[in-house]
Amino acid sequence: xxxxxxxxxxxxxxxxxxxxxxxxxxxxxxxxxxxxxxxxxxxxxxxxxxxxxxxxxxxxxxxxxxxxxxxxxxxxxxxxxxxxxxxxxxxxxxxxxxxxxxxxxxxxxxxxxxxxxxxxxxxxxxxxxxxxxxxxxxxxxxxxxxxxxxxxxxxxxxxxxxxxxxxxxxxxxxxxxxxxxxxxxxxxxxxxxxxxxxxxxxxxxxxxxxxxxxxxxxxxxxxxxxxxxxxxxxxxxxxxxxxxxxxxxxxxxxxxxxxxxxxxxxxxxxxxxxxxxxxxxxxxxxxxxxxxxxxxxxxxxxxxxxxxxxxxxxxxxxxxxxxxxxxxxxxxxxxxxxxxxxxxxxxxxxxxxxxxxxxxxxxxxxxxxxxxxxxxxxxxxxxxxxxxxxxxxxxxxxxxxxxxxxxxxxxxxxxxxxxxxxxxxxxxxxxxxxxxxxxxxx
Numbered sequence: 001x002x003x004x005x006x007x008x009x010x011x012x013x014x015x016x017x018x019x020x021x022x023x024x025x026x027x028x029x030x031x032x033x034x035x036x037x038x039x040x041x042x043x044x045x046x047x048x049x050x051x052x053x054x055x056x057x058x059x060x061x062x063x064x065x066x067x068x069x070x071x072x073x074x075x076x077x078x079x080x081x082x083x084x085x086x087x088x089x090x091x092x093x094x095x096x097x098x099x100x101x102x103x104x105x106x107x108x109x110x111x112x113x114x115x116x117x118x119x120x121x122x123x124x125x126x127x128x129x130x131x132x133x134x135x136x137x138x139x140x141x142x143x144x145x146x147x148x149x150x151x152x153x154x155x156x157x158x159x160x161x162x163x164x165x166x167x168x169x170x171x172x173x174x175x176x177x178x179x180x181x182x183x184x185x186x187x188x189x190x191x192x193x194x195x196x197x198x199x200x201x202x203x204x205x206x207x208x209x210x211x212x213x214x215x216x217x218x219x220x221x222x223x224x225x226x227x228x229x230x231x232x233x234x235x236x237x238x239x240x241x242x243x244x245x246x247x248x249x250x251x252x253x254x255x256x257x258x259x260x261x262x263x264x265x266x267x268x269x270x271x272x273x274x275x276x277x278x279x280x281x282x283x284x285x286x287x288x289x290x291x292x293x294x295x296x297x298x299x300x301x302x303x304x305x306x307x308x309x310x311x312x313x314x315x316x317x318x319x320x321x322x323x324x325x326x327x328x329x330x331x332x333x334x335x336x337x338x339x340x341x342x343x344x345x346x347x348x349x350x351x352x353x354x355x356x357x358x359x360x361x362x363x364x365x366x367x368x369x370x371x372x373x374x375x376x377x378x379x380x381x382x383x384x385x386x387x388x389x390x391x392x393x394x395x396x397x398x399x400x401x402x403x404x405x406x407x408x409x410x411x412x413x414x415x416x417x418x419x420x421x422x423x424x425x426x427x428x429x430x431x432x433x434x435x436x437x438x439x440x441x442x
Contacts (some may be wrong), residue, residue: 003412006378007385007427009094009235009268010046010397011055017040017276017392018272019289019296020069021384025392036083042390042397043084046091049401050415052426053123055235057217060098060131068292078110078174085118094123094215094233094424097323101129101138105198107155108162111212112204112297120208120422121264124159125215125235128152147195147221154193156214156230157435161189163211164434165201180189184346209422210433217249228254230436232429234265235387237359239333244269244382266384266427270360271370275399279365286364287353289391297352302326304335304356305342312347314349318342334359360389367403374404375413 014020023030033036043054056077064071081093093114097107107124115122128148129135135142135229142148170185189200216227217235224247227234234251244267253264276282290297295311302309305326307318318326323343328335338356346354355362359386363373377383390396408414419425 006374006383006408006413007266007268007413008049008051008414009053009385009387010051011040011057011270011387011389012393013057014040014070015074015393016070017080017145017394018072018389018395019291019391020065020072021289023070024068024391025288027394030109030390033070036075036080038161038393039080040084040087041395043088043091043093045397049405050418051091051388053121053423055125055215056093056095057135058096059126059131060101060137062127064106078114079113081122084339085114085121088121088420089119090121090418090426092123092213092426093118094125094213094423096125096127096131096217097418098134099126099155100148101134102141103198104158104196105157105162105202106371108159108202109204111159112163112202112207113208115207115212116204118207120210122207123213123233123423126152126156126230127216127217127312130191134208145220145222148426149226150339151195152226153229154196156190158193158196158198160192160211160435161191162198162200162202165189165204166205168206168210168433171205173286181427187228192380193399202350203249206433207422209424210431212422213427223252224254225257227251227265228256228260229258231265232427233423235269236267236269239337239359239361239379240267241380241382243333244377245380248384263408264430266389266429268385269383270389271386272358272362272368272389273354273373273396273400273404274355274362274391275367275370275396275403277366279369282364282366283350283353286391287350288358290353290355294349294352297357298348300357301338301348301352304332304338309348315347317345317347320424322384338343341352367399367407370400370404371407371411374408375411378413 015032015035022068058077059102063073077095111124132142167185172179172181181301186201213232214230215233216231234248248267251265255262255265274282274286298309306325308320328339341351342355364372407414
């Protein structure tokens with residue numbers, strides 16, 4: 001029996017990287033802020049590493065906090081996905097589109113078009129939007145969570161119905177009989193809900209995978225229930241194995257409650273590695289990205305450890321009397337790791353350089369360290385896959401592909417070739433066309 005393989009995705013929102021200070025790094029051109037070619041090259045590197053997909057997040061309002069802080073959202077993600085689709089062959093593209101502000105016909109049309117153009121490699125990260133600033137950009141106010149998710153339910157059902165409104169065998173293309181399609185197999189959906197509606201049909205034939213893969217990002221009870229009903233992939237943000245296992249179990253239970261197999265949902269957790277030949281070099285590299293916010297972070301570290309820490313404490317290890325009373329904050333899963341690193345004797349500054357404040361695990365060191373981290377989580381059933389978030393795009397993606405991927409392959413944990421041409425094939429997701437017959441609406 002072949003060994004189960006992990007899945008990998010790469011996340012990118014700007015050509016700089018996940019850190020808002022990546023634009024200051026040597027080797028990064030600050031004028032690349034809107035350079036699509038940098039993102040294309042990153043996607044090509046990920047494809048060379050046989051990643052399942054590139055995850056394109058989105059935020060519909062301003063993200064820049066200061067003049068030294070790069071915005072974390074640049075170009076509109078479906079446009080980015082189109083450019084990358086034309087420059088790659090196998091890697092999937094999961095793009096975020098809000099179900100709060102977009103109409104289902106527009107979503108269905110754009111994403112199915114992209115799925116056809118890409119040869120069946122698209123996925124839709126269907127999310128709701130809770131930002132008042134984003135709502136203001138659409139001249140609206142944010143509605144309550146129940147309303148947002150009720151609307152999202154209707155949006156997804158109408159989108160999937162529209163995707164299936166051109167039946168899979170509707171195409172004829174017979175010049176002699178002068179029949180290009182069988183019109184009896186291209187039908188309006190005529191769906192009307194409380195929040196959205198659409199007549200249809202959508203005049204786009206199926207892609208190589210039928211229709212886009214469904215993804216969702218979130219961890220609230222609403223998110224987990226929504227993912228259980230619709231998602232093939234859940235994109236999660238967790239810090240510990242225990243937290244990940246709990247979330248993975250919850251979404252698998254939600255899938256069962258919706259009449260699906262728990263294996264239908266692939267659970268992806270984030271990881272933000274820093275890779276170098278030695279731990280010291282990697283720590284220094286990570287530290288450069290943390291230093292601009294060090295004054296805020298030291299106070300936050302104090303909250304995690306139950307200590308009154310300030311900038312005066314940065315360049316010395318915690319004293320014996322401080323360690324004697326330090327306690328991991330039970331309300332924050334990052335706290336035990338922060339306390340563990342502090343007890344190793346690092347200075348407070350170096351503790352922060354270990355990225356203990358990040359919301360994703362941040363393994364730091366040679367490629368083996370990162371591979372060990374992924375293997376530990378994977379074999380603990382904490383994840384089906386990982387979305388890798390390079391702090392700095394140019395070097396981060398290349399070092400992961402060239403350093404970590406070969407180790408995972410040698411250990412039998414990751415593919416040595418793509419399973420197929422489509423995102424569904426590579427993720428091992430069943431064929432779906434139209435609204436899933438097993439999905440139950442609450």
